[in-house]
Amino acid sequence: MPYEILEKFELGNSGTIFEMVLKTPLIAKKAYAGNFIIVRVNETGERIPLTIADYDRKKESITLIIQVVGKSTKLLCNLRVGDKILDVVGPLGNRIHIEKYEHPIVVIGGGIGIAPCYIQAKELREAGNKIITILGARSKGLLIWKDRMNSVSDELIITTNDGSEGIQGVVTDPLKKIIQEKKISLVIAIGPLVMMKYVVLTTNGSGGLPRVKTVVSLNTIMIDGTGMCGSCRFSTLDGGVQFACVDGPDVDGHIVDFDNLLKRANRFLEQEKHSLECYDEECRALEKHKREVT
Ligand SMILES: Cc1cc2nc3c(=O)[nH]c(=O)nc-3n(C[C@H](O)[C@H](O)[C@H](O)COP(=O)(O)OP(=O)(O)OC[C@H]3O[C@@H](n4cnc5c(N)ncnc54)[C@H](O)[C@@H]3O)c2cc1C
Ligand code: FES
Incomplete structure (x- = not known):
């Protein structure tokens, strides 16, 4: 259909x-x-x-x-x-876990990862939670759904790498300050793998900051999305293996082996580049044909 x-x-x-x-x-x-x-x-x-x-x-x-x-x-x-x-x-994939937490939840969206943050923040706020949102992008033009995120947040912080909007820097800068200053029940981070890796390193208790439960959304390469093909598998730090499509995509960030995942994410770069070049070539040929017949 x-x-x-x-x-x-x-x-x-x-x-x-x-x-x-x-x-x-x-x-x-x-x-x-x-x-x-x-x-x-x-x-x-x-x-x-x-x-x-x-x-x-x-x-x-x-x-x-x-x-x-x-x-x-x-x-x-x-x-x-x-x-x-x-x-x-x-x-x-699994619906996120919803409950009323004792302390605020920090929701972090980076780049295109801001999109899934909205619905998560909305459902968690409807359950009575206080939401502190941090949105990050390379520059102002890549920031999306600011108003929507504002409508489901008690506090909204913006960071851009080039300083074109909000605080100049990355999402972990305000995150460090927040978890140092107040009790936080949960951090949710959705965005590029590198961003999620650094959020997890900030909240895992290793850098002198308090350990805070952190959920990340894994955008691994998927094929069937039902746990059959193994494409989306990721290693856990205790030597286990999970599948992002059926065990996630939202999982405990503190168990994820991000270095291994970052390597796996790049395994088809050559084929992806070739496929895009062929498609662009097809589009140009089609445009040329259209111009010739009109
Ligand atoms: C659970 C989940 C939710 C996602 N949600 C969104 C979303 O809401 N909006 C959005 O724009 N993108 C989302 N993505 C990523 C999106 O699926 C990929 O960008 C897309 O598959 C790339 O296809 P492509 O042919 O355009 O690019 P490709 O040429 O295939 O790849 C370009 C880049 O995208 C990455 N990529 C390729 N295939 C996948 C894949 N199947 N999954 C993840 N990354 C991939 C590669 O690392 C590569 O660097 C999500 C991915 C997952 C796993
Ligand atoms: S996408 Fe095939 S197992 Fe997850």
Whole structure:
């Protein structure tokens, strides 16, 4: 059953991040924070995992935030309102754990990772929690959903690497200050692997700061999303192995072997580069053909 794109627009000013609302009646009925979908744009398309950034049960739709990084995300973001996507599978992955914690929760979103933070902060705040949000991006143009995050936060802190908005620096700078000054029940970090690695190093009690329970969302390379192919496996520091698609994607950050995960994330770089070059070449040839016939 093809899935219609109801809305699509660009976020920020980098030209690479898009918000897309999809009509998915059954998925919208069952979606919660922490869930993701796997999308295949057309018959020859690759399966790509994307977080359910929001859901609307009445409108039977889900919201995706997509960053163009390679062929499949480019193909998806080249679609327009009214176009249809061939396959959408979900909701996959585990819903996040919801409870009322004694102390505030710090929610950290880096880059495109800001998108899944919104729904997590919203559901945790509805359960009575105090939310301190830290958003980080390389520069102002890459900051997304600031207003939405503000609407589900008791405090909002922004950091940019170049200082174009908020505090100049990285998300761990305000995090260090917060966990030094007050009791925090939980830290949630979603963003690039390197960012999550440094958040975990800040909260694991090794650097003279208090140890704080930390949940990270693992964006490993996935294929089936149901625990069968092993592509998303990650090593734990005690020598174990888990699968991000069925054991996560949100997992205890203090058990993750980030160095091993960072190596595995780069294992298809050559093929990814080649695939994008071929797609760009196809697009240029199609444009040329269109110009010639008109
Ligand atoms: C649970 C989960 C949720 C995600 N949610 C989102 C989201 O909401 N929005 C978003 O923009 N992206 C999200 N991603 C990442 C997204 O799936 C990848 O960016 C996408 O698959 C890249 O495909 P591509 O062909 O465009 O790029 P490729 O050419 O395949 O890869 C470009 C880069 O993306 C990384 N990558 C490639 N394939 C995957 C993959 N299957 N999973 C993770 N990283 C990959 C590679 O390390 C590479 O550096 C999520 C990933 C996971 C696992
Ligand atoms: S994606 Fe195949 S096992 Fe997780």
